[in-house]
Amino acid sequence: MEPIDPRQNPTSAPPEVEPQASGQVGHDRHGQDAGQAGIHPGLFLMLGLILLGLVMGPWVLGQLSPETYRAWFVGGAAEYAEYRQVKDQWDQKLTFAREQGWDSALEFEEQRAAEEIRPLEGAVIVAEMERNRQWRGRLNGTMLAIVAVLAVAGLIGRASHEGRARLDWGLYGLAGLWLGWELALWDAIRTVDPLFVIVLLAVVLAGLWLPSAGTGRRRAAGG
Numbered sequence: 001m002e003p004i005d006p007r008q009n010p011t012s013a014p015p016e017v018e019p020q021a022s023g024q025v026g027h028d029r030h031g032q033d034a035g036q037a038g039i040h041p042g043l044f045l046m047l048g049l050i051l052l053g054l055v056m057g058p059w060v061l062g063q064l065s066p067e068t069y070r071a072w073f074v075g076g077a078a079e080y081a082e083y084r085q086v087k088d089q090w091d092q093k094l095t096f097a098r099e100q101g102w103d104s105a106l107e108f109e110e111q112r113a114a115e116e117i118r119p120l121e122g123a124v125i126v127a128e129m130e131r132n133r134q135w136r137g138r139l140n141g142t143m144l145a146i147v148a149v150l151a152v153a154g155l156i157g158r159a160s161h162e163g164r165a166r167l168d169w170g171l172y173g174l175a176g177l178w179l180g181w182e183l184a185l186w187d188a189i190r191t192v193d194p195l196f197v198i199v200l201l202a203v204v205l206a207g208l209w210l211p212s213a214g215t216g217r218r219r220a221a222g223g
Contacts, residue, residue, distance in 0.1 A: 042168055042169045042171070042173070045169070045172050045173055046173065046175050046179075047176065050176050051180075053180025054184075056069075057184045057185075057186055061184075073135070073185055074131060075127045075131020075134075076126075079120065082120055082123075083117070083120040083121055083124050087117050087120075090116070093109065093113075094109060097109055135185055139182065142174055143178060146174045146178070149167055149170050149171050
């Protein structure tokens with residue numbers, strides 16, 4: 001009888017695998033966690049959009065091109081240009097009348113100037129209010145989108161790691177877009193109460209030091 005080659009015998013026992021030390025397993029798992037840890041790249045997207053908002057705000061774009069800033073964010077660019085033109089003309093006329101000592105005609109000219117300038121000033125205010133309404137709608141819409149993405153992320157949970165990662169990118173982008181617009185408008189964000197923001201942050205960050213439900217169950221099981 002020919003000897004049986006154990007390599008050709010399907011019933012032969014598989015070679016024994018040396019068990020891995022628990023310390024080695026923990027080390028490998030720790031390495032995987034460390035590889036996944038770090039700053040989310042979406043944070044740089046959010047910071048970039050915030051920086052863009054600062055550049056497009058009154059400090060940069062508003063100084064370099066006031067007309068462009070008004071046309072994009074304030075509103076009433078054409079109305080304001082007409083108002084400034086008429087007002088400057090009347091200022092020159094009234095200044096000349098005062099220098100010439102035409103006191104008798106000065107009061108009449110000032111009344112005429114007010115009658116012509118007042119409607120133009122009102123048109124500027126109406127245009128600015130309309131542009132402010134438009135931007136309020138966009139900002140509120142962005143906040144609603146953020147809430148909707150958070151709701152979807154909560155429904156997905158850990159079921160889809162790839163889907164959750166894409167939603168994280170969307171959240172960072174929407175948050176940066178919203179804050180960038182707020183900074184560019186500036187009139188909307190300068191009314192923010194800093195103390196109220198600090199209180200909200202303190203409440204949220206306090207959750208970092210609270211024990212999780214899983215930790216409580218493990219302690220109860222261990223006890």
